[in-house]
Amino acid sequence: MQELVLIQPGRSAETDLQRGATEAALRREFEERLAECGPLAFRVARGVLLNTADAEDVAQDAILRGYRRFDKLRDRGRFKTWLVRITFRLALDRAKSSNRRQHRETLWSQTERKPAPPTAEDLAAANQFRSRLDHAVDELPEKQRLVLLLSAIEGHSLEEVAALLNIPMGTVKSRLFFARKQLAEKLR
Amino acid sequence: MTCHHYKQALLELAARCAEPAPDLHAHLQACSSCRSAFENERNLFASIDSCLRSSTNAEIPSSFIPTVRAQLQRESPAAQGSARITNPLLWLPAIGATAIILFIFPRLERRIKPQPTAEHFATKRIESPVATATTTANPSRATSTSITTAVRERSASKAIRPDKNLVRAGSTDPEILVPPDQEILLARYADQFRRHHQSSATLLTEVAPDQTAPLQVPLIQIAELDVKPLADPQRDGQQNDLREK
Numbered sequence: 001m002q003e004l005v006l007i008q009p010g011r012s013a014e015t016d017l018q019r020g021a022t023e024a025a026l027r028r029e030f031e032e033r034l035a036e037c038g039p040l041a042f043r044v045a046r047g048v049l050l051n052t053a054d055a056e057d058v059a060q061d062a063i064l065r066g067y068r069r070f071d072k073l074r075d076r077g078r079f080k081t082w083l084v085r086i087t088f089r090l091a092l093d094r095a096k097s098s099n100r101r102q103h104r105e106t107l108w109s110q111t112e113r114k115p116a117p118p119t120a121e122d123l124a125a126a127n128q129f130r131s132r133l134d135h136a137v138d139e140l141p142e143k144q145r146l147v148l149l150l151s152a153i154e155g156h157s158l159e160e161v162a163a164l165l166n167i168p169m170g171t172v173k174s175r176l177f178f179a180r181k182q183l184a185e186k187l188r
Numbered sequence: 189m190t191c192h193h194y195k196q197a198l199l200e201l202a203a204r205c206a207e208p209a210p211d212l213h214a215h216l217q218a219c220s221s222c223r224s225a226f227e228n229e230r231n232l233f234a235s236i237d238s239c240l241r242s243s244t245n246a247e248i249p250s251s252f253i254p255t256v257r258a259q260l261q262r263e264s265p266a267a268q269g270s271a272r273i274t275n276p277l278l279w280l281p282a283i284g285a286t287a288i289i290l291f292i293f294p295r296l297e298r299r300i301k302p303q304p305t306a307e308h309f310a311t312k313r314i315e316s317p318v319a320t321a322t323t324t325a326n327p328s329r330a331t332s333t334s335i336t337t338a339v340r341e342r343s344a345s346k347a348i349r350p351d352k353n354l355v356r357a358g359s360t361d362p363e364i365l366v367p368p369d370q371e372i373l374l375a376r377y378a379d380q381f382r383r384h385h386q387s388s389a390t391l392l393t394e395v396a397p398d399q400t401a402p403l404q405v406p407l408i409q410i411a412e413l414d415v416k417p418l419a420d421p422q423r424d425g426q427q428n429d430l431r432e433k
Binding site for chain 1: 203204229233235239243244245248249256260
């Protein structure tokens with residue numbers, strides 16, 4: 001005997017409509033947050049990479065990842081925290097890979113014994129203090145570095161940094177203190 | 189308290205961006221070296237902060253948010269659905285799996301499979317229907333009642349094609365070369381034929397010889413046929429005369 005399956009075409013169309021409406025609402029919500037979180041993601045990436053083009057790439061990547069997982073976030077109020085962390089992580093990865101690439105290129109140029117022409121980066125690194133500072137910041141522990149970075153972004157008080165990272169205010173202060181102290185020791 | 193201790197406290201103050209306590213303040217007023225060291229530290233931290241601020245608060249490119257919005261548009265489910273079909277990366281696993289099935293598995297199987305031995309080519313003797321029929325019809329040709337078929341594993345594969353001498357060893361019976369995918373079917377068919385043949389043979393033995401005599405059918409009695417002509421020639425001639433008149 002042939003098996004019969006009970007279907008309800010009217011109801012499935014209704015479900016599709018509901019799903020479409022939910023997706024549209026999610027998208028609207030995300031775009032509203034984008035206006036606030038997008039620049040923050042860019043600034044975090046820029047603070048790590050010190051390069052606008054790379055920072056743009058990394059921030060876009062982080063935002064897209066956030067969008068893909070936005071509907072799965074249990075607490076959407078913490079989206080900003082999540083985005084800051086993922087941007088910071090992606091920026092660190094990018095910085096490491098670019099450092100490796102730079103190292104390889106340096107080795108290659110050494111073996112070839114070619115005088116490297118001055119690039120825009122070299123010119124930017126002419127400021128000795130800045131390059132030493134960048135180097136010192138690179139060596140900071142990640143937690144301290146993130147707090148230092150966020151506190152350096154305009155309009156971010158220490159309370160906001162604590163709220164953003166979901167950590168106590170005392171932790172933010174201590175991390176910032178140790179980070180600054182370490183930087184000063186290396187730059188002195 | 190010595191200047192060394194004051195300096196340590198002042199450095200920490202500078203790192204915290206805090207104002208000195210009254211006793212430290214009094215020492216700074218009195219000690220010029222501590223004051224200059226404190227000023228240097230403050231300047232150092234100020235330059236650190238300004239560098240960090242300048243690097244983190246760089247101007248956001250005007251194209252940043254529109255580019256992100258455009259990418260989000262591309263990420264929408266409808267666009268994703270159409271992109272999935274055309275995305276070559278999604279086809280790669282399927283292509284890879286097909287390649288593995290087509291090329292790698294047969295080669296691996298060939299490598300793993302041991303070299304064929306004489307046992308692999310052990311012959312299987314099955315009775316051919318044709319040969320059995322011949323036997324019943326003509327018992328004198330009993331020597332050709334069976335057909336030897338080489339039972340081989342994957343005889344289609346050239347790598348393990350059996351040695352003909354091995355197959356023929358110890359047998360003078362006729363042979364049939366059977367395609368590898370038909371040997372089982374042939375064996376089944378032969379088995380069925382053998383069983384049916386045996387049952388028919390038992391039926392034949394039980395039949396009495398007098399029952400096999402030809403049937404006596406009485407001849408059909410047909411009466412003589414009365415043949416009548418279809419047309420009357422005299423009547424036709426009269427009708428023609430009337431028409432001429």
